[in-house]
Amino acid sequence: MNIAILSRNRNLYSTRRLVEAAQQKGHEVQVIDVLRCYMNITSMRPSIHYRGQELNGFDAVIPRIGSSVTFYGTAVVRQFEMMGVYPLNESVAITRSRDKLRSMQLLARKGIGLPVTGYAHNPDDIDDLIKEVGGAPLVIKLLEGTQGIGVVLAETTKAAESVIQAFMGLKANIMVQEFIKESGGADMRCLVIGEKVVAAMKRQGPEGEFRSNLHRGGTASLIRLTPEERSTAVRAAKIMGLNVCGVDILRSNHGPVVMEVNSSPGLEGIEKATEKDIAGMIIDFTARRATETSGRSTRTTTRGKG
Ligand code: ADP
Numbered sequence: 001m002n003i004a005i006l007s008r009n010r011n012l013y014s015t016r017r018l019v020e021a022a023q024q025k026g027h028e029v030q031v032i033d034v035l036r037c038y039m040n041i042t043s044m045r046p047s048i049h050y051r052g053q054e055l056n057g058f059d060a061v062i063p064r065i066g067s068s069v070t071f072y073g074t075a076v077v078r079q080f081e082m083m084g085v086y087p088l089n090e091s092v093a094i095t096r097s098r099d100k101l102r103s104m105q106l107l108a109r110k111g112i113g114l115p116v117t118g119y120a121h122n123p124d125d126i127d128d129l130i131k132e133v134g135g136a137p138l139v140i141k142l143l144e145g146t147q148g149i150g151v152v153l154a155e156t157t158k159a160a161e162s163v164i165q166a167f168m169g170l171k172a173n174i175m176v177q178e179f180i181k182e183s184g185g186a187d188m189r190c191l192v193i194g195e196k197v198v199a200a201m202k203r204q205g206p207e208g209e210f211r212s213n214l215h216r217g218g219t220a221s222l223i224r225l226t227p228e229e230r231s232t233a234v235r236a237a238k239i240m241g242l243n244v245c246g247v248d249i250l251r252s253n254h255g256p257v258v259m260e261v262n263s264s265p266g267l268e269g270i271e272k273a274t275e276k277d278i279a280g281m282i283i284d285f286t287a288r289r290a291t292e293t294s295g296r297s298t299r300t301t302t303r304g305k306g
């Protein structure tokens with residue numbers, strides 16, 4: 001099988017591991033920088049060009065789209081879809097999961113446990129919004145933040161008001177969320193492939209930090225998920241339409257709550273914590289699904305609707 005990995009940097013741990021796993025399993029693999037792709041959007045013969053050459057002959061594409069290049073990155077994935085190449089995660093699903101508010105709404109609609117979350121546009125509504133999510137302490141987050149940047153804990157109502165006003169003044173899109181204090185600065189990253197949680201780790205923020213992101217100095221350890229947590233992660237992945245993703249769950253007094261679903265989960269933390277060959281599992285899943293779908297669909301795919 002001929003696999004394209006969309007990644008801006010071939011030296012990143014996750015990219016290197018996927019390349020290694022693909023080669024080990026006898027596949028052809030090429031790392032492609034999405035920002036160097038350019039496209040011819042025609043209905044007859046859609047194509048992608050890369051550093052002066054037309055890209056041809058790929059059976060599957062594994063998108064690893066960084067959050068700073070979501071717009072262009074998903075356009076490239078969409079173009080691969082138009083060409084009939086199997087995408088491990090579809091472009092629409094990636095776009096969906098990048099917007100935290102949109103994700104929360106989709107998950108809420110299907111009854112997934114979530115922190116109480118509010119959203120408002122007008123500064124006049126701030127007081128009421130704070131009351132609506134249960135008052136301080138509360139968490140304020142940028143809709144498109146990542147790696148813990150853009151997530152703020154406001155301990156008092158006054159602090160919450162001024163932070164929300166500041167973000168609104170900057171025209172930043174934010175949401176306001178119940179603070180799950182009982183999780184103690186820890187969350188669980190569940191790595192989902194297909195309909196299974198193949199690995200899970202607990203991430204604990206350093207002393208005095210409520211954010212557990214590894215990029216913010218958090219540490220990873222093994223954890224055993226409850227059946228409810230496991231099924232919550234699988235359902236969340238399915239609702240988002242992602243075949244491979246990291247579902248982040250907090251243990252709250254009202255059961256497991258999903259915080260976010262990440263469409264390009266980092267592999268380093270979870271492979272090291274669990275000593276599992278996650279990259280190998282991703283490649284096997286990709287190859288299997290690409291083979292199955294190539295039997296069924298041609299260029300007139302129904303993928304990527306909306
Ligand atoms: P990012 O996309 O930047 O990782 P998250 O929404 O995942 O943003 O938040 C970052 C971290 O902050 C989480 O991993 C979690 O540890 C903590 N956190 C986020 N929201 C809450 C919340 N409502 N209650 C408690 N902790 C939270």
Ligand code: MG
Nearest residue numbers: 147148248260
């Ligand atoms: Mg996160």
